[in-house]
Amino acid sequence: MLSEVRFEGVHKIFGAETAVEDLNLTVNAGEFLVLVGPSGCGKTTTLRMLAGLERPSYGRILIGDRLVNNVSPRFRDVAMVFQSYALYPHMNVYDNLAFGMRARGAAGSVVAERVKETADVLGLGHLLKRRPSELSGGQRQRVALGRALIRQPQVFLMDEPLSNLDAGLRVQMRAELSRLHERFRVTTLYVTHDQVEAMTMGDRIAVMNLGRLQQVDAPETLYDNPANIFVAGFIGSPRMNFVPGRLTTTQGKTAIEFLGVKTPISAGSQLTGETTGGEVTVGLRPEDLMWGRVASPDSTLTVSAEVDVVEPMGHEAYVTAVCAGETVTSRFPPRSGVRTRERVELALNPARLHLFDARSGRTILQRPVAGGADVRRTVREARKEEPAEGRSDLQRQTGARGAPSRAEEIS
Amino acid sequence: MSAVAARRLADKELIVVPYRRVSVSALATNVVLILLGCFFLLPLLWMVFASVDANPDWAIKIPTPTLANFADVIGRADALSSFRSSLILAGTTTVLTTLLALLAAYPLSRMHIPFRRSFMLVILFASGLPVSMLVVPVYQIYVYLGWLDSLYTTALFLAASSLPFAIWLMKNFIDAVPLELEHAAAIDGASTFRILRQVVLPLTVPGIAVTAIYTFINAWGAFIIPFVLTYSPENQPGPVEIYNFMGSHGLFKFGDLAVFSLLFSLPVIVLYLFMSRYFSGAFNFGGAVK
C-alpha cells in the first residue's frame, strides 16, 4: 500500500506567472516530507497538482508507478487538508467527516465507528452536530484535518493543517499526526510555516523559493549544510547572520577573512567550489556566535561588538550587536545583564562557519555532519533508517553550472 | 461590596451617544420616498377599500362594508378559470425556466468556455429587451406552427423570454459557491453526480428559490403575451381577465374588479415575503472557507 510520489520536471504556469518551475522531487514510500518556503513560492500549487486539481503545464507526476497526469482527483486516492478548510457548510461535522467514506460506499456502521474514532482523536466528539459556521477557526481546522485522516489514502496532502490552533493544541496535534504516521506510514506531503513542525515532524524537508525547489534533506542536514544562502537564512530562528568575507590562499593553505579576523578553514571542512575573486558570504548561526564569557573552549575566534538591541525571550536572549560595521544577532544566556551600547566580546567556533559564494549564493564549504548532543539528532536516530536513495538531491538552481551534487560528495 | 461599587462606577461612566441631528438632505430624501410610496400605496388602498364597499367608484372613500363583491367574484366561472389558467401558465414557465437556467448557469459559472464573458453580456442585454417588440413575429410563428391558444405553448414563449435574466441570476448564485468545496468532494472520492446533488445543489437552493419565485411572479403578471397568443375564454389568465372586466362591461363593476385584483395579487405578495427571506441572507456559506 505504500506508494512513492514522483514529480518529474513539473512546471505550472498561470498566464505570465510561473508558480512552480522544473520541480524534480521524489517522496519516498511511507515518508513524511515537509514542504516549506515563503508565501507564494508554490507549495499549495504543488499539492494541488498532486491532488489533480491543477494540471501541470509540463512534466510528469507519478503516484506509485502510475502516471497520474490525466487521472481525475477522484481516482488518485489522495486525501487533502485544504489551506482554506473547504468544509461543506450545509452539513454538520459528522456528515463532513463521513462524506468521503460514504462516497466510497462504506457501510453505515463502519462510517459511524470511524467518525467516532477520528472525532475523538481530534477532540471533536462533542461538536458532531454542529455546522461549520458554528465552530471556531481552530475547530474548523480540526474538522478539515479529520476529513482527511478518516480515510486511508495512498498519499496525505496537508496544507498548513495546524496553522490556526493554539500552542497547546498544536503540540498535541503534532504528536498525534506523528503517531498516526508512525503507525500507518502513509506517504505524506506536509506544508507548514512553522519551523518546529518542519524540524520535528519531517523525515525530510523540501525548501522552495520562487517556484523552485532549493534543497531536500533530512532536517539536521538542512540545518548543518544548507545548499545556499536562501536555505541557510530560511531554516533556523533567529535567522543566520550573513557577513561579507574573503578567501585567501597562502602556501596552499586557505583562510577566511571576515569581521576583521582571519582563520584557516577548519580541519574537517572541505572547500567544494571555486569563488569568483575570493569574495564569499560567511554565515554564522546566532547560537554559534556566543558571548565571550560563556563560550565553549573551542570557540577560539573572538570579535568585539557593540550591543544594539537586547531581546529577552525568557530562557535566552537575542542580542543584536554591531561588529566591524556588520549587524549580527547572537544568542545569549538569560539575564546576562548586557545593555545597549555596551561593548561585548563575541566568540565563535571556526568549525561552525558556513561559506557561500558571494555571487551565486551557493555553498562552497562542505562541513562535517556535526556530532554532539543535539536533541533533534537523537530523536531522529531513534526513527527508522533513512532511505538512502534520493536522500540529498540538491536541485539545480538558477545559473547553476552543473556543480556536482553534495549527495555525491558525501558518499 | 467591592463588586457593587465597581459596577456603579462603570455605570456612571457610560458613554451617552447623542441622537443624530436630522439633516436637511435626509429629510428631503425621506419626503421624496414617502411621496413615491404614496403613488404605489394609494391604488392598493383603493383596491382594499373598494373590495369591501357596497357601492364603490373610482375614488378612495371609507367603504360601506359588505362581502357581496367577494361572493360575486367567487361565483363567477370565468374568474375561477382565469386563476387556473394563470396557475398553469406561470407554473409551467417557472419549471421550464428554472430548470434550464440551472443547467445553463452551472457550466457558465464553472467551466472554461470560450467567449464566456461576451456571452454573459449578450445574455444580460437580451434580458433587457422589451418582449412586446417580438410579439408580432412570434404571433406569426405560432400561427404557422398551430400553437395558438394553448397555455403550454404560451408558457414556452414566456419561459424563453424570462430565461436570460434567470440564467444571469442563477449564475451569480452558483458563482458564490466556493469551487474548493467541489474540489474537496472530488478528492473525497465523490462522483460528479454526487458532487452536484450533495454539494452544489443544496448550496444553490437559495438561488433556485429566488429564480423560481422571480420567474413565477413575472409570468403570473404577464399580460401582452397571453393576450396575443390565447383567445378562448377558458384560457385567459388573470391579467387578461382584469382587462376584460374593464372592457366588456359598459359599466365598471368596481367592486368585482377590486376583489379580483386583490385575490390575484395575494400569491405574489406571499411569494415576495418568502423570497425576501432568501435575499436577506438567511442562508450563507459560513465556515466553508477561511
Ligand SMILES: Nc1ncnc2c1ncn2[C@@H]1O[C@H](COP(=O)(O)OP(=O)(O)OP(=O)(O)O)[C@@H](O)[C@H]1O
Ligand atoms: N489560479 C491561479 N492563477 C494565477 N496565479 C496563481 C493561481 N494560483 C496560484 N497562483 C500564483 O502562484 C504562486 C504560488 O501560489 P501558491 O498558492 O502555490 O503559494 P503558497 O506557496 O501556497 O503560498 P502560501 O504560503 O501563502 O500559501 C503565487 O504567486 C500565486 O499568486
Ligand SMILES: [Mg+2]
Ligand atoms: Mg498555500
